[in-house]
Amino acid sequence: MSASPVAFGAPKSPADRKRRPARSPATRRPHPALARLALLVAGAGLGATLAVTITSQPASQLSARGGALTYAGSLAGMIGTYLALIMVLLVSRIPFVERVAGQDGLLRLHRAIAPWPISLLAAHALFLTLGYAEAARTGVWHEAGVLLTRYPDMLTATIGLALMCLIGIISVRAVRRRLRRETWWLIHLWMYLALAISFAHVIVLGPAFVGHPLTQAVWSVAWAATAGLVLCYRFGLPVVRSLRHRLTVTEVRREGPGVVSVICSGRRLDRLAVSGGQFFCWRFLSRGLWWQSHPYSLSALPQPPYLRLTVKAVGDHSSALASIRPGTKIAIEGPYGAFTRYAQRRPRALLVAAGIGVTALRALLEDLPRGSAPVVLLRASQPADLVLSTEVRELVKHRRGTIHELVGSREEAAINEVSLPRLVPDLAHRDVYVCGPEGFVASVVDTARNLGIPDEAIHHEAFAL
Amino acid sequence: MKRAPWLVAAGAVAGFLGVLGLHKTAAPGALASGGIQPASQSSQAGQPGHAGQPTHASPRGQTPAGGTRATPTAAAPAAGATVTSVGALERYGYGELAARVSISGGRITAITVPVLRTAEQYSQQLAAQVLPTLRSEVLAAQSARISAVSGATYTSQAYALSVQAALDKAHFR
Numbered sequence: 171m172s173a174s175p176v177a178f179g180a181p182k183s184p185a186d187r188k189r190r191p192a193r194s195p196a197t198r199r200p201h202p203a204l205a206r207l208a209l210l211v212a213g214a215g216l217g218a219t220l221a222v223t224i225t226s227q228p229a230s231q232l233s234a235r236g237g238a239l240t241y242a243g244s245l246a247g248m249i250g251t252y253l254a255l256i257m258v259l260l261v262s263r264i265p266f267v268e269r270v271a272g273q274d275g276l277l278r279l280h281r282a283i284a285p286w287p288i289s290l291l292a293a294h295a296l297f298l299t300l301g302y303a304e305a306a307r308t309g310v311w312h313e314a315g316v317l318l319t320r321y322p323d324m325l326t327a328t329i330g331l332a333l334m335c336l337i338g339i340i341s342v343r344a345v346r347r348r349l350r351r352e353t354w355w356l357i358h359l360w361m362y363l364a365l366a367i368s369f370a371h372v373i374v375l376g377p378a379f380v381g382h383p384l385t386q387a388v389w390s391v392a393w394a395a396t397a398g399l400v401l402c403y404r405f406g407l408p409v410v411r412s413l414r415h416r417l418t419v420t421e422v423r424r425e426g427p428g429v430v431s432v433i434c435s436g437r438r439l440d441r442l443a444v445s446g447g448q449f450f451c452w453r454f455l456s457r458g459l460w461w462q463s464h465p466y467s468l469s470a471l472p473q474p475p476y477l478r479l480t481v482k483a484v485g486d487h488s489s490a491l492a493s494i495r496p497g498t499k500i501a502i503e504g505p506y507g508a509f510t511r512y513a514q515r516r517p518r519a520l521l522v523a524a525g526i527g528v529t530a531l532r533a534l535l536e537d538l539p540r541g542s543a544p545v546v547l548l549r550a551s552q553p554a555d556l557v558l559s560t561e562v563r564e565l566v567k568h569r570r571g572t573i574h575e576l577v578g579s580r581e582e583a584a585i586n587e588v589s590l591p592r593l594v595p596d597l598a599h600r601d602v603y604v605c606g607p608e609g610f611v612a613s614v615v616d617t618a619r620n621l622g623i624p625d626e627a628i629h630h631e632a633f634a635l
Numbered sequence: 636m637k638r639a640p641w642l643v644a645a646g647a648v649a650g651f652l653g654v655l656g657l658h659k660t661a662a663p664g665a666l667a668s669g670g671i672q673p674a675s676q677s678s679q680a681g682q683p684g685h686a687g688q689p690t691h692a693s694p695r696g697q698t699p700a701g702g703t704r705a706t707p708t709a710a711a712p713a714a715g716a717t718v719t720s721v722g723a724l725e726r727y728g729y730g731e732l733a734a735r736v737s738i739s740g741g742r743i744t745a746i747t748v749p750v751l752r753t754a755e756q757y758s759q760q761l762a763a764q765v766l767p768t769l770r771s772e773v774l775a776a777q778s779a780r781i782s783a784v785s786g787a788t789y790t791s792q793a794y795a796l797s798v799q800a801a802l803d804k805a806h807f808r
Contacts, residue, residue, distance in 0.1 A: 213646020
């Protein structure tokens with residue numbers, strides 16, 4: 171294939187504008203009301219779980235020998251399992267949830283909740299064993315043996331719990347750092363199995379379920395529905411999309427020192443709804459890369475049949491992309507991300523990016539309407555690091571906005587409580603979109619908060635390895 | 636999302652109260668442990684004891700502790716004073732039971748379980764296996780302070796509680 175099949179820039183003339191191919195449809199609007207409803211339902215489930223556990227065990231049990239431990243163990247088990255269900259739902263990429271919260275926000279919440287179900291379930295096993303042992307006046311180990319051998323489905327449940335604890339351990343930062351990302355992720359996938367094999371013992375042995383067919387039915391439906399959602403949205407939809415669009419690498423272009431753009435082409439991209447600022451998880455099916463999946467933002471809105479991503483070489487995978495062969499097939503998951511124009515609350519926008527963060531900003535900018543007068547701040551240590559700046563300048567001019575390129579060291583060109591209001595006088599009427607390395611994003615978000623901008627008007631996407 | 640924790644909390648309260656409400660309408664009085672106050676009688680030899688006070692409607696619409704109606708006076712030995720009392724109906728996770736204790740000459744002489752309802756077959760079999768063991772433990776210990784049988788914790792606890800309630804009613808030590 172000869173040089174550049176397509177230029178991903180802003181149209182330079184009216185004729186040019188007419189010649190541009192039709193855009194992909196923008197992704198559907200997020201509906202915060204649906205997300206709020208989901209939160210209410212999740213809360214209701216928690217309350218209901220608590221209630222069925224309490225009402226199924228009489229208060230007199232607390233005064234029986236070992237009764238308090240048994241009661242506590244039962245409660246811990248029910249709450250822990252419910253939280254595990256929520257954890258699975260958070261990362262099942264249900265579209266109406268993902269559109270509102272964003273994949274990175276959901277992952278953050280997933281990581282934050284994680285210690286709770288694991289601790290509660292470990293406590294559940296411990297307390298019940300201790301409580302039963304005390305009631306029977308036997309040793310703890312003997313009681314554990316009885317539980318494992320005489321009760322139905324307990325062996326599989328114990329294996330499931332062991333798996334969960336293992337996954338918890340390897341996810342602790344100190345341990346996770348030493349593992350390869352793919353190794354960690356493969357072990358983590360076993361969580362689905364752990365939950366599946368633990369399901370039976372709950373229904374068969376739990377006091378809330380034995381003799382309560384309605385509770386059994388509701389619980390089973392909830393878990394079946396979760397499994398269905400996972401199969402559909404977490405695994406099914408990405409496969410369908412990859413097969414439908416058949417993306418392949420078309421060209422690799424150098425944009426700056428260590429930065430390349432990968433242009434991909436695919437079928438029926440007019441059916442792929444993407445909003446500017448969103449990302450995909452990319453799996454390049456070449457020999458060395460097929461087993462890895464990494465998230466990269468699109469650096470421009472799709473121009474069917476072409477997509478573009480722009481990547482900086484910071485790790486093995488991103489470095490390998492510089493020499494990827496055209497014709498390499500790609501499997502995608504997405505589009506994901508709430509870093510879009512739909513998140514905007516105020517009349518105008520301020521877009522701030524550092525280094526390779528400009529990719530998401532550039533795509534988002536293209537999605538902003540004409541006359542929206544955005545202010546764009548691009549931050550870089552050296553002028554050569556300002557990749558895609560020509561395109562950004564064109565797009566800003568087209569929208570009657572202002573652009574500031576802040577080049578230099580952190581001391582020279584900082585964005586802080588002093589410099590930001592000076593650069594953006596009407597900050598009070600703007601949403602702030604920040605994109606770039608984690609440290610940069612954190613500091614700009616802090617600055618914005620300190621200047622009185624409410625959290626709903628601050629949107630960020632941090633690029634982390 | 637703004638106010639997200641509040642939404643979850645509001646949902647939790649609603650879910651909790653909803654289930655409680657459902658539970659109460661389905662099984663009135665079931666939450667109270669020992670919701671039935673069965674008749675407890677003491678009988679002297681030769682005195683025809685009355686079968687007992689009227690009892691409340693039990694959960695699941697069954698007459699509770701049918702055994703109390705059949706007065707133990709007929710069964711009690713004519714010689715010596717035998718006190719019989721029935722303990723409170725103890726609901727446990729898998730069913731409910733009430734124990735009846737006979738005390739004669741300051742010693743527990745007999746324990747039966749006139750009321751035993753379990754949720755399913757496994758618990759029924761378990762109870763059948765375990766109740767004789769518990770009975771002999773109570774007779775040996777001459778009190779309700781017994782060990783639970785491994786593998787039948789809830790059943791054992793309910794049995795012990797019901798026996799204790801019966802002993803308390805009869806003012807046994």
